[in-house]
Amino acid sequence: MSSPPGRRARVSSPGTSRQASDAREEVRRRLKDLIEANRVMIFSKSYCPHSTRVKELFSSLGVDYNILELDQVDDGASVQEVLTEISNQKTVPNIFVNKVHVGGCDRTFQAHHNGLLQKLLQEGSAHDYDLIVIGGGSGGLSCAKEAANLGKKVMVLDFVVPSPQGSSWGLGGTCVNVGCIPKKLMHQAALLGQALQDSRKFGWEYNQKVKHNWEVMTEAIQNHISSLNWGYRLTLREKGVAYVNSYGEFVELHKIKATNKKGQETFYTASKFVIATGERPRYLGVQGDKEYCITSDDLFSLPYCPGRTLVIGASYVGLECAGFLAGLGLDVTVMVRSVLLRGFDQEMAEKVQQMEKGSPGVLKVVAKSTEGPETVEGTYNTVLLAIGRDSCTRKIGLEKIGVKINEKTGKIPVNDVEQTNIPHVYAIGDILEGKPELTPVAIQAGKLLARRLFGASLEKCDYVNIPTTVFTPLEYGCCGLSEEKAIEVYKKENLEVYHTLFWPLEWTVAGRDNNTCYAKIICNKFDNERVVGFHLLGPNAGEITQGFAAAMKCGLTKQLLNDTIGIHPTCGEVFTTLEITKSSGLEITQKGC
Ligand code: FAD
Ligand code: NDP
Numbered sequence: 001m002s003s004p005p006g007r008r009a010r011v012s013s014p015g016t017s018r019q020a021s022d023a024r025e026e027v028r029r030r031l032k033d034l035i036e037a038n039r040v041m042i043f044s045k046s047y048c049p050h051s052t053r054v055k056e057l058f059s060s061l062g063v064d065y066n067i068l069e070l071d072q073v074d075d076g077a078s079v080q081e082v083l084t085e086i087s088n089q090k091t092v093p094n095i096f097v098n099k100v101h102v103g104g105c106d107r108t109f110q111a112h113h114n115g116l117l118q119k120l121l122q123e124g125s126a127h128d129y130d131l132i133v134i135g136g137g138s139g140g141l142s143c144a145k146e147a148a149n150l151g152k153k154v155m156v157l158d159f160v161v162p163s164p165q166g167s168s169w170g171l172g173g174t175c176v177n178v179g180c181i182p183k184k185l186m187h188q189a190a191l192l193g194q195a196l197q198d199s200r201k202f203g204w205e206y207n208q209k210v211k212h213n214w215e216v217m218t219e220a221i222q223n224h225i226s227s228l229n230w231g232y233r234l235t236l237r238e239k240g241v242a243y244v245n246s247y248g249e250f251v252e253l254h255k256i257k258a259t260n261k262k263g264q265e266t267f268y269t270a271s272k273f274v275i276a277t278g279e280r281p282r283y284l285g286v287q288g289d290k291e292y293c294i295t296s297d298d299l300f301s302l303p304y305c306p307g308r309t310l311v312i313g314a315s316y317v318g319l320e321c322a323g324f325l326a327g328l329g330l331d332v333t334v335m336v337r338s339v340l341l342r343g344f345d346q347e348m349a350e351k352v353q354q355m356e357k358g359s360p361g362v363l364k365v366v367a368k369s370t371e372g373p374e375t376v377e378g379t380y381n382t383v384l385l386a387i388g389r390d391s392c393t394r395k396i397g398l399e400k401i402g403v404k405i406n407e408k409t410g411k412i413p414v415n416d417v418e419q420t421n422i423p424h425v426y427a428i429g430d431i432l433e434g435k436p437e438l439t440p441v442a443i444q445a446g447k448l449l450a451r452r453l454f455g456a457s458l459e460k461c462d463y464v465n466i467p468t469t470v471f472t473p474l475e476y477g478c479c480g481l482s483e484e485k486a487i488e489v490y491k492k493e494n495l496e497v498y499h500t501l502f503w504p505l506e507w508t509v510a511g512r513d514n515n516t517c518y519a520k521i522i523c524n525k526f527d528n529e530r531v532v533g534f535h536l537l538g539p540n541a542g543e544i545t546q547g548f549a550a551a552m553k554c555g556l557t558k559q560l561l562n563d564t565i566g567i568h569p570t571c572g573e574v575f576t577t578l579e580i581t582k583s584s585g586l587e588i589t590q591k592g593c
Helices: 020-037 049-060 076-087 105-114 116-126 138-149 173-178 180-201 214-239 316-327 346-352 439-454 483-490 505-510 541-553 558-563 572-576
Strands: 040-044 066-069 094-097 100-103 129-134 154-157 242-244 247-252 255-259 265-275 279-281 293-295 309-312 332-335 363-368 375-380 382-385 389-391 425-427 468-470 476-480 495-502 517-524 530-537
Touching: 020 076, 020 265, 020 439, 040 049, 040 076, 049 105, 076 094, 094 116, 100 105, 100 116, 105 116, 129 138, 129 439, 138 154, 138 173, 138 214, 138 265, 138 439, 173 180, 173 214, 180 214, 180 316, 180 505, 214 242, 265 439, 309 316, 309 375, 316 332, 316 382, 316 468, 332 375, 346 476, 346 483, 346 517, 346 530, 468 541, 476 541, 483 495, 483 517, 483 530, 517 558, 517 572, 530 541, 541 572, 558 572
Parallel strands: 040 066, 129 154, 129 265, 154 242, 265 425, 293 382, 309 332, 309 382
Antiparallel strands: 040 094, 094 100, 247 255, 255 265, 279 389, 363 375, 468 476, 476 530, 495 517, 517 530
16 A cells, blocks of 8 residues: 555755755655655646646546655755656656656556556555555654555564563563653652652651562552553554564565564565664673663563662763662662773763662672772662663574674674664664663664655665653763863863852752752864753753753754853752863852852
């Protein structure tokens, strides 16, 4: 099936800086994609009576078609030129059926009369689907829904291989089930605990001992997740996307095998494929790791409180989990192999850490120090592995169809339109080589990919200046470059760093430390003090960073920050009054009110 009759495709305008020849190549590639992706593709002009006749013909045959109205796109003239090169036909309408150039209005009617058109249309049913998406997570669902919005026949395969501990979940992928959503809710549970402590200073009086109930929290969070799983299934159904709860594997260039829970195999074909299979937690590869350790895949639905916990790994996942477990009152230790939050601004990373002490546990862990011959021993109730994640790309038949992966990392290299080395196979999300592993990135890439494939858009996913937040008890939000990276790119002497420690108002009465929260911007002195790095350690850093990320997209400079009037009293306002440069060496500690 193709687009509903009358659906109009668009070509968005290319970036202004692109060279003319590049732009032309880009148009050519998009036109080819449109011709390949659509059973019937009509290049037309909205006012042309011949074009109208052809559209009426296909409508009367009950055949869906896609249209690109050349008079309604900015680059219509150049599109028509490239179209002439491709088809050897200058005029519109210009019609392609199943990749075959039929011609203009007269030739299409001729083909209809002599039966050629019907024959060409029948060949179009060669594939079961226009698009099959393997993986129903953030990226896959976004891409599938957008392709369906554009009238395509779409299938999504999503299958969760249970963790070694037996954890499994519903539709929606990592973010919804074992990532962002339960993590943020557990972070919130921990913040509420802190708020309870603060509340006494604000006059709240209560006598009973306040304690946290892990089972109640987990059940409430899992109920919320179930409602999200259900919502995703419903949306797919409403949009006409076929959802199959089976494991997908390529067997031929245009064919996949789908294996369900019972081991039953079904085969499906499609013109195009999107791989969005995400990642799963890595194991240590030592004896007993799968038997005795858990990962983030198990933590959020753990039926019992993890107790004294050792977290191995000190990046996003490790620190966030350690943070909320400690916030819930558990005794948590983080085993750090080298540095905290590798790749992040290290000054910020060092400020993120804070843990507590506790009681004995039942698992004995022996670890070898990376700095010397000594070993470290400890006993714990739970050992949580957060040592990174492996791409789910090695068991999906990529070798059968020749899709290249980075053999070392399992990541899939793609070009700037998320296309693999096999032209009809695309990849998005966490499995991409060199791209941030974040939900909104996967969603944006999936949506834009569908629009480019089936909607004639040229817009690419912009992977620059993507904001992110580490939801440790004290949140760390950032956008742009770390100080280390900025120095590498621009050189230290070309940068000005403005920074300050600050004391959130809500922390004053609560008696919390006045020199913990920290704000820093890194500016390029030779580009009007443009902000190239934004860093914030403080309450609600995620919410604050989101707004400043939009400002950075608009080319935020130090002067623009100075010109912005703050909202008082907030933490965010600190960025409108930054005065002390790091190079001045001036004191930034807060002495109190
Ligand atoms: P996924 O969402 O992982 O979806 C892939 C889907 O494909 C899965 O359902 C998988 O089971 C399925 N699948 C795999 N192989 C097959 C196959 N062969 N056949 C059928 N189905 C298959 N990001 C943020 O932006 N903010 C956060 O706060 C955040 N917190 C996180 C916390 C944790 C603990 C973790 C682990 C991750 C977090 N992330 C966060 C990252 C975010 O979850 C991922 O970037 C995002 O889910 C990636 O989406 P995706 O579509 O690439 O893959
Ligand atoms: P990372 O690959 O980023 O980090 C792995 C961590 O484990 C590092 O600290 C690494 O140390 C450590 N490690 C690896 N092997 C060992 C070992 N044998 N012993 C001890 N430590 C070890 O993985 P994450 O799983 O934390 O995150 C994956 C991605 O998920 C992130 O890049 C992020 O994009 C996404 N995510 C986003 C979140 C958000 O937006 N808030 C939250 C959580 C995840 P070393 O530095 O020495 O290599």
